[in-house]
Amino acid sequence: MLRNPFKKKKDISDINERIRIIKNGDISERNVLINDYKPFIINIVSKEIGRFVSDGDCDELSVGLMAFDEAIDKFDIERSKSFLSFAERVIKNRLIDFYRKEKKNMDTIPISYLNEMYDSENIEERYFTDNSQIDSQDVSEEMEDFCKSLLTFGISLEELVESSPKHLDARRNAVKIASQIVENEILMKKIMDSRKIPISEVERHFNVSRKVIHKNKKFILAVCLILMSNNEIIKSYVDNLLEEVD
Numbered sequence: 001m002l003r004n005p006f007k008k009k010k011d012i013s014d015i016n017e018r019i020r021i022i023k024n025g026d027i028s029e030r031n032v033l034i035n036d037y038k039p040f041i042i043n044i045v046s047k048e049i050g051r052f053v054s055d056g057d058c059d060e061l062s063v064g065l066m067a068f069d070e071a072i073d074k075f076d077i078e079r080s081k082s083f084l085s086f087a088e089r090v091i092k093n094r095l096i097d098f099y100r101k102e103k104k105n106m107d108t109i110p111i112s113y114l115n116e117m118y119d120s121e122n123i124e125e126r127y128f129t130d131n132s133q134i135d136s137q138d139v140s141e142e143m144e145d146f147c148k149s150l151l152t153f154g155i156s157l158e159e160l161v162e163s164s165p166k167h168l169d170a171r172r173n174a175v176k177i178a179s180q181i182v183e184n185e186i187l188m189k190k191i192m193d194s195r196k197i198p199i200s201e202v203e204r205h206f207n208v209s210r211k212v213i214h215k216n217k218k219f220i221l222a223v224c225l226i227l228m229s230n231n232e233i234i235k236s237y238v239d240n241l242l243e244e245v246d
């Protein structure tokens with residue numbers, strides 16, 4: 001008889017012990033755990049795609065099962081409290097990546113795009129360590145608003161990711177430039193009116209290399225839009241980078 005993880009509240013230490021056994025090489029226990037928690041996986045996938053799925057019903061469920069298996073490998077028993085919360089995040093991220101790859105859900109703005117923009121840190125780790133901290137719907141709404149703002153400047157999220165500075169120091173420098181621009185009302189008005197950075201003026205005002213501005217112009221524009229928005233979740237991440245600069 002299979003264990004039913006929903007029959008009664010599972011003890012976290014019990015789940016962690018099962019994962020410990022799996023990490024020690026018990027393949028059979030891995031298969032049993034995944035099978036035990038298949039209803040949990042189905043529930044998450046169903047909520048994410050907006051319809052109920054059954055076993056073997058769709059590609060998304062296969063993605064969810066593989067993500068759960070991945071979560072077992074990546075879960076740090078010593079550092080994290082709840083495996084199920086961690087597994088839920090992994091499943092959602094893999095579904096997002098799946099849709100992005102398949103080009104099936106271009107209206108959904110994946111949080112993993114920000115992870116690629118800021119590859120030295122993981123936004124989910126910063127904001128989703130405790131599920132009670134924030135509602136993922138709020139993040140989704142902020143990302144949608146951010147994407148719409150970008151599009152008014154002719155920038156797609158994919159273009160932003162591709163053009164964003166890859167090194168942390170370069171990102172910090174670009175964020176600093178953006179914050180200085182935002183504080184200058186005249187410059188910001190010109191940017192909002194023309195939908196582009198007046199490179200010569202920024203160079204003159206802040207003694208910044210024209211090459212640096214031109215190379216990072218999409219990223220700088222994006223940060224300006226974030227700092228001017230009411231999207232507090234995304235903005236707080238930029239604020240953290242600014243604190244590091246200061």
